[in-house]
Amino acid sequence: NAGVTQTPKxxxxxTGQSMTLQCAQDMxxxxxxxxxxxxxxxxxxxHYSVGAGITDQGEVPNGYNVSRSTTEDFPLRLLSxxxxxxxxxxxxxxxxxxxxxxxxxxxxxxxx
Amino acid sequence: xxxxxxxxxxITVSEGASLELRCNYSYGATPYLFWYVQSxxxxxxxxxxxxxxxxxxxxxxGFEAEFKRSQSSFNLRKPSVHWSDAAEYFCAVGGGAxxxxxxxxxxxxxxxx
Numbered sequence: 001n002a003g004v005t006q007t008p009k010x011x012x013x014x015t016g017q018s019m020t021l022q023c024a025q026d027m028x029x030x031x032x033x034x035x036x037x038x039x040x041x042x043x044x045x046x047h048y049s050v051g052a053g054i055t056d057q058g059e060v061p062n063g064y065n066v067s068r069s070t071t072e073d074f075p076l077r078l079l080s081x082x083x084x085x086x087x088x089x090x091x092x093x094x095x096x097x098x099x100x101x102x103x104x105x106x107x108x109x110x111x112x
Numbered sequence: 113x114x115x116x117x118x119x120x121x122x123i124t125v126s127e128g129a130s131l132e133l134r135c136n137y138s139y140g141a142t143p144y145l146f147w148y149v150q151s152x153x154x155x156x157x158x159x160x161x162x163x164x165x166x167x168x169x170x171x172x173x174g175f176e177a178e179f180k181r182s183q184s185s186f187n188l189r190k191p192s193v194h195w196s197d198a199a200e201y202f203c204a205v206g207g208g209a210x211x212x213x214x215x216x217x218x219x220x221x222x223x224x225x
Binding site: 031033035040041042043044045048050056058059090092094096100101102103104105106 | 118121144146148154155156157158161202209210211212213214215216217218
């Protein structure tokens with residue numbers, strides 16, 4: 001099993017560009033989440049999903065969109081990139097509430 | 113609302129010394145509690161978890177944590193720290209129907225010889 005796969009690993013965007021961060025898991029996990037990690041701020045929840053077709057906002061959703069058309073995939077879309085979105089983004093998935101989340105290796109995004 | 117507080121931003125311990133990292137949480141029901149570790153440039157690895165039963169839980173790499181409901185705490189401990197334990201440690205709280213997981217701001221652990 002590959003676990004949680006995130007692509008790309010690195011990306012540089014210009015202000016105003018859009019892009020999609022990809023996240024796929026092969027563990028048949030119902031729960032998936034996106035986080036951003038910034039120095040001194042820990043991991044902040046952007047959006048999460050409790051199953052295919054169901055998503056909701058987390059702590060910092062502005063500027064990001066998600067969809068969950070399949071159990072396996074949970075892409076994160078940046079609509080119009082801003083320098084404030086420079087961060088490391090992590091995708092995670094979980095089978096049950098008590099099992100904890102499995103994390104991908106992250107995407108380092110720089111917006112110039 | 114869910115929240116997690118890790119009051120120590122940075123801790124330095126000597127190799128072989130004991131370690132305790134503090135974590136306080138706010139959650140409206142019985143929480144699921146987790147500790148994750150992140151080595152530089154890496155993703156997050158689950159150290160241990162609590163969701164019911166014995167309040168003292170054992171994890172990987174010799175770590176343990178104790179859930180104290182009266183203090184809303186879930187502190188991480190290790191009796192003897194190794195140089196390879198230098199990393200950032202995150203406490204997280206989750207649960208309920210949404211299984212939303214909220215993290216603290218992390219504690220950076222340095223280990224000196």
